Amino acid sequence: MASFNLSALVSIFLHFLVVSSHVSTGRAGHGLIGYGISMYYPLCAYTCRAVLSASQLNCSELTHTHEGMVMKREMGMSIETSPECYASDPNFLQTLAYCMSSHCQGVAVWDLEKYWYLNVAGRQPNQPVPKATYQQTAADILTQPKVTLVAGEALNQTMVISDEDYQASYNAQRMFEKMENNHERHGIVLLVSGALIPIAFSLLRFIPFPSALVTKFSAWFIDPPLFGSRHKTPVAGLFHMPTRGQAFFIFYLISINVILSAAGYSGSQPNSWFPSVMGSDGEIVAYVTNRLGVLSFANIALLFLYAGRNNVLLWLTNWSHGTFLLLHRWVAWIATLQAVLHSVIYLHIYLSKGTHSSEAKLSYWVWGIVATLCMSILLPSSTWPIRKKLYEFFLAWHILLSVFVLAGCLWHILKRFDRQWGYENWIYTAIAIWGFERAMRLARLARNGIRTARVTVIDEDYVRVNIEDVSGSGHAYLYFPTLTWRVWENHPFSVASTVLPVSDQISTLHYNADVEKLGTSSDGSDSDSHDRRYRSPTKVGLSFLVRTKAGVTAQLRNHTRLPVLVESAYGPHEDLSNYSTLICIAGGVGITACIPFLHAHPGMTKLFWGARSQKIIDAMAPSLRGVDMESFVGHRMNITDVLHGELVESAGTTVVLVSGPSEMADEVRCVISKLGRQRKGIKVKLIEEAFSW
DSSP states (O other): OHHHHHHHHHHHHHHHHHTSSSOOOOOOOOSEETBEEOSSSSHHHHHHHHHHTTSOOTTOEEOOOOTTSEEEEETTEEEEEOHHHHHHOHHHHHHHHHHHHHHOTTSOHHHHHHHHHHHSSOSOSSOOOOSSOHHHHHHTOOSOOOOEEOTTSOOOSOOEEOHHHHHHHHHHHHHHHHHHHHHHHHHHHHHHHHHHHHHHHHHGGGSOOOHHHHHHHIIIIISSBSSTTOSSSOBTTTBOOOBHHHHHHHHHHHHHHHHHHHSSOOOOSSOSSSOGGGOTHHHHHHHHHHHHHHHHHHHHHHHHHHHOTTOHHHHHSSOOHHHHHHHHHHHHHHHHHHHHHHHHHHHHHHHHHTOHHHHTTSHHHHHHHHHHHHHHHHTGGGSHHHHHHSHHHHHHHHHHHHHHHHHHHHHHHHHHHTTSSOTHHHHHHHHHHHHHHHHHHHHHHHHHOEEEEEEEEOSSSEEEEEEETOOOOBEEEEEOTTSOSOTTOEEEEEOOEEEEESSHHHHHHHTTOOTTTOOOOTTTHHHHHHHHHHOOOEEEEEEEEEEOOSTHHHHGGGOSEEEEEEEEEEOOOOOOTTSSEEEEEEEGGGHHHHHHHHHHOSSEEEEEEEESOHHHHHHHGGGGTTOOEEEEESSOOOHHHHHHHHHTTOOSOEEEEEESOHHHHHHHHHHHHHHHHHSTTOOEEEEEOOOOO
16 A cells, blocks of 8 residues: 555656656657657657656766756655667666566567667767667566566666556656647647638638529628628727628637537546546646647637738638738637747646746746737727827837737747657748748839839828829839838738829829720710820829828828838729629728729629819829719718619629728628518629728
């Protein structure tokens, strides 16, 4: 009975040492556990050594605690066993060889020899080689050992490991590695599904479903806000309501995280790391908190994937950048919750053991706290009111804390496990995604170089910015380094035109005329000949219509020429040629996103444009020659009447493009969804052109 109690106490000590305390170092692994990295193969050999590692050898020394050495405390003394001792002590080597020969009959001799060479002295990259091979050591055992080792007692002769101690250690390592395999597998499922599902759903657009059915389905399940009538307009000024389509995927992300956090656990007793005297729940709790840590890492990689404007999913799907930014925020909440739970559970474990004061001094613990705190601070500091009122502060703060999150997570792993188990690869993945995104920005900037922007004031709200010798479409990000000390500050603007008139005088008359896409006017040949008569040569360049508010855009009014960096081009336009009719609803500067669609569409087009003043309409008139347009100056457009009049009697397929203030976009969304639900046979698709941040 006394032997059993001593063995149990040693098992508790090993559990504390190996599973939940201090740091471990060793040879670098390649991959993830279960995917290139094996923790305990061959398991029988690792089990034998794990039991023996608690015993004092003849060459063990009395010393102070030293990281990386196996320690045992008896009557206040500290005993350490060095790698050199393990590699040369005959009693240890022969006992280990005898145990392996007894329990590893089904394992190839080559695998046993490989284990022996690499792991007898420890797991360090540079350590002593055992003085004899496994087969040589086993051959030196001339008689079968008779003495059974009591776990934790001195190993001063060749002994036999008891079946009880072997089984408890075997169960501990087998189950721990199985759970670690599950953790990594679940993390892979989370990351891969988060990337592939958007691609898979986007491919559905190539299946020729009936247009009326697609309209009805979108009106019920995709386009409307999940609740209420607001999507682009913040609810209560605090957050953005997802559409129903977005909500389905958000629900998936939440559900899969809950399922992967809760499923796939099992325990095994007797267990030297989690003995029954500690309570059977302790084993599962340790597995759960480790799972949460891995899933949080996987979500960190996913949220970086969703965040970038050079997100490869934007190239592979028809999902908008705004949708991915919304998903980025939801995944950030999930990852942070998992990190907090991981930290809180381990805090409880160490407090209950009475070891928190010593553990909290270790660098891995400190870096883990840094990462968790930074993630927790990022959430409230990224809410809509802060982004709206202090966007540049939010952006700098967001990037700074994100760097600390990645650094904290990485050093948390490296200081705790070194590079043995591949946990750091999740963070390397996030760093690679972020690095690629930033490198693509620099490449786009470098392609265009430093250019000169010509600024023309239109009225008290708008200016026109022309940049020569730059090509692109969709939208671009402009940097004005001489207007602010924050040289990294940039703003997105839709490209209004891809060609510029040669002189400023002509640009006043024919601003934004794209000769390749320009439509014909309703006046027929006379108007066309008039255009040919007055149209001057053009040159390559980009033109932008900018509404000047506070900050950098307001300072543009004080300049006529200034240096500019152009990060382009983003968001190539979706092909709408399959729709017989294009209806554009624009508000203010939102007209710039509509112009390329209006000129490129081969079918019937109609523009409804609401503006604050007539000056902006006059300035844009040359760009809209040949466009059927109805303008609303100084008063609100009745969107319901406009869309009812255009859609109810429409026989073909219609695409409605909205670009304007958030309230306008939300109203168009709700009206089209209502018509799609209530009107039988209507065939309409909604496209929203807007920037999200």
